[in-house]
Amino acid sequence: MSAGNLEHLEQEVGRLRTENDDLRRQLVQMQKMSAVGSLASSITHEFNNVLTTIINYAKMGLRHKDVGTREKAFDKILSAGHRASKITTGMLSYARTQGERRELSDLVAVVEDVLVLVEKDLQMHRVRLQTDFVGRPFAMVNANQIQQVVLNLIVNARQAMENGGTLYLSVRPNEETSMAEISLRDTGCGIPADKLREIFEPFYTTKQADQQGQGGTGLGLALCREIIEAHKGRIRVESAVGKGTTFTLKLALAHAPATAGAPSVAALPVVKAS
Ligand SMILES: Nc1ncnc2c1ncn2[C@@H]1O[C@H](COP(=O)(O)OP(=O)(O)OP(=O)(O)O)[C@@H](O)[C@H]1O
Numbered sequence: 001m002s003a004g005n006l007e008h009l010e011q012e013v014g015r016l017r018t019e020n021d022d023l024r025r026q027l028v029q030m031q032k033m034s035a036v037g038s039l040a041s042s043i044t045h046e047f048n049n050v051l052t053t054i055i056n057y058a059k060m061g062l063r064h065k066d067v068g069t070r071e072k073a074f075d076k077i078l079s080a081g082h083r084a085s086k087i088t089t090g091m092l093s094y095a096r097t098q099g100e101r102r103e104l105s106d107l108v109a110v111v112e113d114v115l116v117l118v119e120k121d122l123q124m125h126r127v128r129l130q131t132d133f134v135g136r137p138f139a140m141v142n143a144n145q146i147q148q149v150v151l152n153l154i155v156n157a158r159q160a161m162e163n164g165g166t167l168y169l170s171v172r173p174n175e176e177t178s179m180a181e182i183s184l185r186d187t188g189c190g191i192p193a194d195k196l197r198e199i200f201e202p203f204y205t206t207k208q209a210d211q212q213g214q215g216g217t218g219l220g221l222a223l224c225r226e227i228i229e230a231h232k233g234r235i236r237v238e239s240a241v242g243k244g245t246t247f248t249l250k251l252a253l254a255h256a257p258a259t260a261g262a263p264s265v266a267a268l269p270v271v272k273a274s
């Protein structure tokens, strides 16, 4: 092969590699939006409830002129406003493309930012949420990608509990292994032992797309595994048919910064002073 041909071939390989990377990034973003899309109705529902609270307390404040009632109305309006702000901030932080950058992140805060988006959906499907956060483990991660993984696992767990159930979610440091562990246990249908490997394969699914055409691509767990492995972490599954399933994520523990304990930026309500 001539030097000219070889050079041309190398250029072509480089171009295909860039194209492949771009398509992969688009796929991850599309899967991310599809997962949160399945929550669109519950999030809108909750936002509507918050607005109803604000409207009703504003009316009460206007009707009753006494200081006590008005103060109570302002309190309720303020906390409803904070709640609304938390939901929109959570949504924006989830939807943004953060690139590949990794930062020292508080894993409890990362998980809590996802919970703001799913709480109503779980409630609407009669799934009780029980959390157990031990300490404030930190890890060097791309928080946005870890949110995508946690959201996928929560949506899967909820879908596995068609008649309701309990979702146990824990975040804890394991000092012996120097790993932070995020564990999600559901009381759903479970996965047969011979399928436990297959579920991580791209396009393996036992689900039909819903009425909005969302879900059932079989890409959720494949991307979860890819993201966790790119972080040099581990994703493990244990399951018993008819009893439930546990997914555990393990990520290398990092030293918490001096300011640890403060809420994440994404968790802070955005209140603009006028
Ligand atoms: N918590 C769980 N309980 C029972 N089965 C599960 C659970 N999580 C995943 N599965 C099984 O693994 C399969 C693959 O999951 P994955 O998230 O990759 O795709 P999906 O949920 O089917 O599709 P999508 O994520 O695009 O909505 C599911 O179809 C389901 O059969």
Ligand SMILES: [Mg+2]
Pocket (backbone or CB within 6 Å): 152, 155, 156, 220, 221
């Ligand atoms: Mg899924």
